[in-house]
Amino acid sequence: MRSAFYDARMETNDLSEALQAIMDRHGWTQVGLADRLGVTRGWVQHVVKGRRDPGIGSVRERLDRVGWEVVLRPKGRHPVKRREFHEKVVKFAGGAIAGKAAGVMAIPGGGNSPYAEADYVFSLARRASDMRDELGGGPIASKVLTQFKGISAALPTGGKELRTSASEFSRQAAWVLYDAGRPDVARNLAGNALELASGVSDTQREAAAHALLSDLYLQENKPDRAASHAEKGLRLPEVSDGTRAPLEAYLGWALGRSSWAGYSKSRSRKLIDQARGHTSLPPLDSAWVHGVSGLVLHNVGENQQAFTSFEDAVRITEPLPATQYQANDLANAAGVALAAHELDLAAELMKALAYVAPLITSGWVDRKVVTVLRESGRWADVPEIKLARQRLKSALSSEVVAR
Known part of the structure; x- marks a missing residue:
């Protein structure tokens, strides 16, 4: 294009x-x-x-x-x-x-203002995504919010194309702000992305915004709200496999943690099988689905299959440069191994995470590593876990470790 x-x-x-x-x-x-x-x-x-x-x-x-x-x-x-x-x-x-x-x-x-140009706003969305991958959300959060204000000011006189681009920018900006440790702002931006997409009947971006909100609510341990957004996204017509698969994975994840009546482990597992059944996904999307699947399989008590799913996620992204997704999958797998008292496996995963984490500038990844350090604390005297914890701590700044 x-x-x-x-x-x-x-x-x-x-x-x-x-x-x-x-x-x-x-x-x-x-x-x-x-x-x-x-x-x-x-x-x-x-x-x-x-x-x-x-x-x-x-x-x-x-x-x-x-x-x-x-x-x-x-x-x-x-x-x-x-x-x-x-x-x-x-x-x-x-x-x-x-x-x-x-x-x-x-x-x-x-x-006019450059923010009145739909193509320009779309390029800013892509730029925000690229820069988050390169630098993490923290260094660019302030700039992205300034751009969001400029775009919002231009919207009243803008047409459908500008609103479509603004929806995409809001969605990418939400990821930036979440990575920067501001989940409240991220939710507002994601809600704005959903509203704009719905207003121009862009069902694809509307579904993507529901997927984002589902993910954000899962990260905040609000599975009922996450499930609601995932179901709304899946009900939209003509949703691509690239968006449908994450929605199915998020719904399966949410249902495994939800208090809603009538939600069973079997339905959660069925959704995960559907998500993993999409074979035409780009590598990062496929890896993400496998990573979420690992969490769901752990939630339904199938830890060995969970580890296999995490392994698949890491294998898919292994040929690519180190990404937040690799670190996320390794951290989640380490957490599952610790919960299952598979300490040797947990130590190996933590060591792998210690190699990947320094290559990525991301508040999200830092928080994941801190969580693994906290969860592994009860086994700090076990030699292998002790060594893995030391390596993980060396991968983080002293400020992050102190959190």
Whole structure:
């Protein structure tokens, strides 16, 4: 999907500045830009720092992938007056490539706030997700809330596309704020995502918002409310497998912990089997479903199958860079092993978690590790557990350990 969508004129004289401007305007990291250009992060770094001249042909081909095109403009002529382009294409010419014979100009769209642009808001949602994965929610929470205020101010005069994008941004912002340790704000943002999606009849994002709220209420040990949101999401028409599977997993998890009458372990197990039966999920979604399934299987007393499900979750994500999901699955598996008094297995899982946790900046992961440390405290004198606890403590800052 191409998207170029900005409201301020940009002019620069070399390719490195142009690439940096593209990242700034789209809200992309170097990793995000590299992924979209089909190059490595190192390629982007070298060009941005002026260490590489990739040639105009290569640049033209790469940038076409993200909806930008190279245009050479003779130096010294009057600037081209702003005009509309298909998909608001931003034109630029690489002065560094053309020996300074050409300037670089981005010709933007209208004059409203950037938060009034649906594509821009959607890019901010993607940026929030990427940055949470890279930095954790804490460092970006304040910025995301500022962006949310700007988007909210633009909504009264915005149309359906803006509200759809705002729903997606609110959902991603909720994850950021939850990771930053502010579950109350996260719930409000998730509720906003649900309201906006419902208002524009976007059933897919409406279901995704229900899934998020179900997850948040499960984390807060409110299974009845979690089950309610999961059931509402599953009743929506034409929900994709990528959203249906987590909803089924959350409902199975919630029912195993719920006080509602009529909810049985067999129904909880059936929902988990349905969730794991979706075979076309992306790796991270599949791993997440298997991880939640492990918790449900533990709740219904099937610990060995729970460990297998956790193992499947970690195996799926093993080829990928360390993620919050890997740490979450290892922490949950360690907790189940401790509850089942499988101390040797718990120690091994805690040691694995100690290797992964330092690679991830996340308040959510930190809280998971602290929980494992707390739950393992009663076996602190067992040699293997003692060693695993020491490794886990070394993976955290002294402030986090003291919590």
